[in-house]
Amino acid sequence: MSSVALDIGGTTDAWLQSLVAESSAKDPNQVNEPQVPRVPSEFREMKENTDCYEPLVVSIGPYHHGKEKLEVMEKLKAKMVGQFVKDSIEAAEEMYDKVKELVSDARACYEEESTRQFNDEKFTRMMFLDGCFILEVVFKKLEKQKLRKQEVTSITRDLFLLENQLPFRVLIPLMRIYTRSGHHSAEEQTSSSKPSWSSERIDQEFKKTVEDFFKSIHEIPLQRESCWEKISIFFSELPRSLILSKDTGPYCKLGIYDHLLHFFYFKFVYGKGQHKRKRRSNRETTSWNRYYSVNELKNVGISFVPSNTSVFVNVNFKKTFLGGALCIPPLNIEDSTKSLLLNLAAYETCAGLYSAKCTSYVCFMRSLIDKPEDVKELRSKGILRTTIGTDDQIAQIFKEMTTNLVPKPSAYRDVKESVESHYRNTLKRWILQYKDPISKAVVKYSFIVGIAVSALQAYLAQTKQRTGYGICSCSI
Incomplete structure (x- = not known):
């Protein structure tokens, strides 16, 4: 003090x-937040979540460099980059020189104490190896290595850790040289037109390549567009495509992203056309609504429907005559899902993103999942697609993820208000609550009455028949 x-x-x-x-x-001790920050300490306080921020097989950057358990992958990095140097020595030398020019900028992207152990030469070599390795993985050169499926999955998982990022200010120049050299495609090596591409054209191609790479992240199911949606999108974008020969929107430029995790965040958490920061209005206040589990909501007529979007945080509520439906994008629960979601939440915390979309999403899902029965219901509706663990284990994963997470108070305000309004509607609740008992009673007593009426009709028919016989015999 x-x-x-x-x-x-x-x-x-x-x-x-x-x-x-x-x-x-x-304050002489005050420093600006680096582009690749450390995971905040409050995220690591939960012992069950600590491993989610640690690489399993590969380190990128200085934070985890040199750890003994990651040495095997360092040898693979050297092997893969060695093949690249052998195939294109000119491009490799140009890439190395570019990293050397950017060494000071690259150091500034990490916390200072993590880079002190490296002199400029060693730091340059680390950035060069890690940059080439990422490009080889993104361009799917990893498939040529004799790796087990679990190893490939672990590598992909490690590339989306907050502390395991390479700054795009280093990766993009390397990618441009890498692409111009035609190294990433045997077909392009013979093309004379590709080396004349502009940086913008190369960036767009790389952006598309990275987005294709994202499709291999199984935790985020791909968007499935209906035929009508495809037609609508085509005609809505047609005038723009006639005016612009390429996408020049601000969020199409790779330079605005800090790193791979940042790019992934804006692809699957913010989504296309949702990048503009919303103005805070007077209406944007905290909504103090109760949280209800899946089965509580199911009992009052609210159903659960998988929505068709790749932006997995987009949860909506649709009203029906007596009930409603919560539309939730599908989410695959795999070994690395917990790690991915927590690192996305840690990123938006470090970046100071007011919206806190991923954090709020995880907390909202936790509010729905209280017991294994809730997981079972979401699985049955195709919202949770689990390949690991039991329903009880999945419910526990969501409980662990939300420890020390603080959502945006007004997140999902409209959804929560709609749910609360429906839940407090006494008439609807009464009709829905007694719908089944009344229906069963009606069916039960209708059955009894039906039997009684049938018996009475049979008795009257039989009596009439006997009476008719008697009259005939008397007349004879």
Whole structure:
């Protein structure tokens, strides 16, 4: 604590002026948040979640470099990059020189104490190896290596850890040289037109390649567009495509992204056309609504429907005559799902994103999942697609993920208000609550009455028949 804060004596004016001076003074210990930050300490406090932020097989950047358990993959990196150098020595030398030019900028992207152990030469070599390795993985050169499926899955998982990122300011220049060299495609090596591509054209091709790579992240199911949706999208974008020969929107430029996890976040959490920061309005206040589990909502007529979008945080509520439907994008629960969601949440915390979309989504899903029965219901509706563990284990994963997570108070406000309004509608609840008992009673008593009526009809028919016989015999 500063001396000003301790010194509360003297005149009021002098003390107030000292506070102004203290607030204006620059703190020599204050540093700007690096592009690749460390995971906040509060995220690591939950012991069950600690491993979610640690690489399993491969390190990228300085934070986990040199760990013994990751040495095997360092040898594979050297092998893969060695093949690249052998195939294109000119491109490799150009890429290395480019990293050398950017070494100071690259250091500034990480926390300072993590880079002190590396001199410039060693740091340059690390950035070069890691950059080439990422490009080889993204361009699917990893398939040529004799790796087990689990190893490939672990590598992909490690590339989306917050502390395991390579700054795009380093990766993009490497990618441009890599692409111009035609190394990523045997077909392009023979094409004379590709080397003349502009940087913007190359960036667009790489952006598409990365998005295709994202499709291999099984935790986020792909969007399935109906025929009508495809036609609508085509005609809505047609005028724009006639005006612009290429997509020049601000979020189509790779340079705006800090790293691979940042790119993934804006692809699957923000989504296309949702990048503009919304203005805070007077209506954007905290909604104090109760949280209801899946089965509680099911009992009052709210169903669960998988929605057709790849932006997995987009949850909506649709009203029906007596009930409603929560439309939730499908989510595959795999070994690395927990790690991916927590690192996305850690990223938006470090980036200071007010929307906190991923954090709020995880907390909202936790509010729905209270018991294994809730997981079972979401599985039956195709919202949770689990390949690991029991329903009880899946419910436990969501409980562990939300420890120390703080969602945006007004997140899913409209959804929660709609659910609360329906839940408090006494008439609807009464009809839905007694719909089944009344229906069963009606069926039960209708059955009894039906039997009684049938018996009475049979008796009357038989009596009439006997009476008719009697009259005939008398007349004879």
